[in-house]
Amino acid sequence: MAGEGSGTVPGDGAGPPAPERVLFPPTFSVSEIKNKQRRHFMFLRWKQQQRKEKLALKKKRRKEREALGDKAPPKAIPKTIENQRVYDETTVDPNDEEVAFDEATDEFAPYFNRQTVPKILITTSDRPRGRTVRFCEQLATVIPNSHVYYRRGLALKRIIPQCIARDFTDLIVINEDRKIPNGLVLSHLPDGPTAHFRMSSVRLRKEIKRKGKEPTEHVPEVILNNFTTRLGHSIGRMFAALFPHNPQFIGRQVATFHNQRDYIFFRFHRYIFKSEKKVGIQELGPRFTLKLRSLQKGTFDSKFGEYEWIHKTSSVTQ
């Protein structure tokens, strides 16, 4: 009975209201009470006390700040993951020559030199269910110059040469599992890199609240946020290569790929400038988030491909 030396042990459950300052003997801890009900009660009381102390501390600090007035030390910035991140050495410097040279000679160079117009083929895995099909259609409205074709059991290996022959520049395959789309393979066609993403939180147009009308045929603008590292840069270029170069500002539509902590959020909005400092945006179009699983050098080839980058969890073999 050494641990159970609490001064005010309640009878059952309710007990007397908590005194202002509960006196505990120094060797006491709430976890040592064997009785669950009593332990629970004591724990709640302890919690309340902690909260009170915290509030009192805050009040005191605020009073001190006000008392000091101008001389008060500046507020501490809360630590976030973005603040505390270790600097990544592969971050691309805008003036880096090596990167610029690489990009001038990689597979996207023809696109960025405006020699090719993007033409995209969207397809799914075998036997797509309703949700995936609708998602494909909506994606096709968002990305200009894209066509949806049903898979019908064809092998990708055979589709790819046919696509190249018909001048497609990109291939998107949406993988489906248990009636929801959960993966995306984006492959740049004439032998370009293939990126495999895990797709999550797919929202179709009708599931988005307060959405606007359908996206029109205008070519949207593209915003790519936070694609800073080398890998991010190449992925960013892959996304940019999906859209034609000349956005029609009249359409006032913008497709955003925002990279945050390795998750790429895709949104499609219509914007309007209400004044020079205020813009209103309205979400139309589907939304989804992607997480890169692997990046392959050539076109889609799961067995013999040369992988540039694989996420740790995907590559672990047991």
Place this chain on the structure above:
Amino acid sequence: MHSDDHQNAEFLQERVLLSKNYEKALEEIDENLIYWPRFIRHKCKQRFTKITQYLIRIRKLTLKRQRKLVPLRRKIERRENRREEKALIAAQLDNAIEKELLERLKQDTYGDIYNFPIHAFDKALQQQDAESESDSDAEREEDDDDDDDEDVDKREFVEAEDSELSDFEDMDKLETSSEEEQEEEEEVEKKASYSKWKGKTPLKGPARRKRPYIEIEYEEETEPSTKTKAA
């Protein structure tokens, strides 16, 4: 005795290799099980048929593409979902997009479509406002004549700024007529997209609150007056 035991310990079964031909194999089953009851023989043949069929199917499937089932790892899935939620909150997408759009507006990627009075211009032009007001009135009347009357509220708003800026730009470029024509064309197209918006109030929550309903009513009231003036 020893050999006897050894013999008894062996399998009391005999293995017969059937022929590869399906019909011949069935006959062989019948020959080998000749004194067994008919039912047992029938069941044997059924089993044999089942086995051959699934072997055929296996051979066919290995030629096609095979779907590889990758098990979901629960801990990893949960971790990734939670991290995705946190990343979404940290991303503050709306703010980021709005900031980016305003940046692009500032850097003039939109060219002449949006003519907002930039603050510097504003202060400089406040003196010239008084002088140019008569000019701008004249321009506004001309434009009223030319353009369609589909969507006047937005047009009014834009034109007021147009005249100020165009005055300023005139001093630099001396290309009034061409500019105005371009602006009119773009305005007509913009109106086409605006007219789609007009009926409903589709803007997002906070934007809807701040959008001045008052402004629209006010402009509609003044609109007939300007029209009559032009006429």
